[in-house]
Amino acid sequence: MRGTPARWARAEWGPLYAAVRGPLRRRGPAALPLTVAAVGLTAFLQYVQNQPWGYPLVRSLGAVRAEDPLWLALLRTPLSLFVPAPDLPVWGALAQILLVFGIAELCLGRWRTLAVAYAATLAGTLYARLGITLGAHAPFGLPWTDAQVVDTGPSAAVVGLAVYVGWRYGAYATTGAVTLAMVAEVLLKENLAGKEHLAALTVVGLLCLLAALRDRHADHADHSDRADHPGGRRPHRGPGGRGAGTPPVRA
Numbered sequence: 001m002r003g004t005p006a007r008w009a010r011a012e013w014g015p016l017y018a019a020v021r022g023p024l025r026r027r028g029p030a031a032l033p034l035t036v037a038a039v040g041l042t043a044f045l046q047y048v049q050n051q052p053w054g055y056p057l058v059r060s061l062g063a064v065r066a067e068d069p070l071w072l073a074l075l076r077t078p079l080s081l082f083v084p085a086p087d088l089p090v091w092g093a094l095a096q097i098l099l100v101f102g103i104a105e106l107c108l109g110r111w112r113t114l115a116v117a118y119a120a121t122l123a124g125t126l127y128a129r130l131g132i133t134l135g136a137h138a139p140f141g142l143p144w145t146d147a148q149v150v151d152t153g154p155s156a157a158v159v160g161l162a163v164y165v166g167w168r169y170g171a172y173a174t175t176g177a178v179t180l181a182m183v184a185e186v187l188l189k190e191n192l193a194g195k196e197h198l199a200a201l202t203v204v205g206l207l208c209l210l211a212a213l214r215d216r217h218a219d220h221a222d223h224s225d226r227a228d229h230p231g232g233r234r235p236h237r238g239p240g241g242r243g244a245g246t247p248p249v250r251a
Contacts, residue, residue: 016169019107034110035102039094042082042154046090049083058083059150066128067147073125081121085153096158104161107169113161116207120160123203124196125151131195146192155193156200163201167208 023031045062048054062079084093104113128151134141159182166175182201186194 012171012173016103016107016165016171019169020103023106032102032105034105034113035098038082038097038101038154042084042093042097043090045079045082046084046093049086062152064125064151065148066132066151070129073129074122077122077125078118080125080152081117081154081157083152085155086150088153093154097154100158100161100165101154104165107165116161116164116204117154117157119203119207120156120200121154123160123199124156127196127199128192131192140195142192142195149192151192151196156196159197160200160204164204164208168211 029036045058049058062076062083064073064076064080066073068076084090101113101117104116108116128142128146131138131140131142132144132147136143159178162178163175166172166178179201182194182197186198
C-alpha cells in the first residue's frame, strides 16, 4: 500500500494546492493584499488595546456584546473581526488570519473572502442574542451572563472560510474534520465562542448550498446551450448581447 497516503493527500489537497501555488508564484505577497492588511490591522489593534489610552478606544469601536443595542453591535461587528480576543495570545489570531485568509484570498478572491468572513462573524454576533433569549436550559441557549462577554476575534471567520474553501475545492475530509472539531469543542467546553462557531458553520453551509445550486443551474444552462448548438460552438454575440451570427470562417 506504498504511496497511499501521498495519493490521498493529492486527492484531498491537490486542487487547493494548485489554486494557491499559481498566483503566489506569479505575484508573491502582492497576491495577498487583503491578508496582509488584515494581519497588519490585527497587530495594530492589539498594540493599541494594550495601551492605557487605546483600550477604551478599541472597545468603543470594535467590542461587541450581546447586551449592546443591535444597531451598535452591527456597526462594531466588521472591526471586531480584527480585534484579538483579550484572553487569547495574539500570535494565534495572526497565524489564523495569515494561513486561512491567505489561502481563501488566493482561491476565492479578496471580496468573496471578505464576504464569507463577515457572514460567519455576523452569524455569531446574531446567534449570541438568540441564545441568550432562549436561555441556558434550551439546547442552543446561553446563560444571561454571556450577554456581558466581549466578543471579538477572527475565529468564527477563520472557521467559516476553512469550511467554504475546503468544500469549494473538494477537500471534503478537511471540511468534515473542521466541522467535527467545532462540534467537539461545544460538547467538551460549552461556551459562547464554541456555539458561535457552530452558528458560523450553519451560515457557511447555507452559502455552500446556494453556490452548489448556482453551479448546477449554470451547468444545466451550458448543457442546454450546447445541445441547441451542436459541435459545442455558441453563436457569436455582439457588444449589445444579441446574436450577431457566427464569426466568418477563414479559408
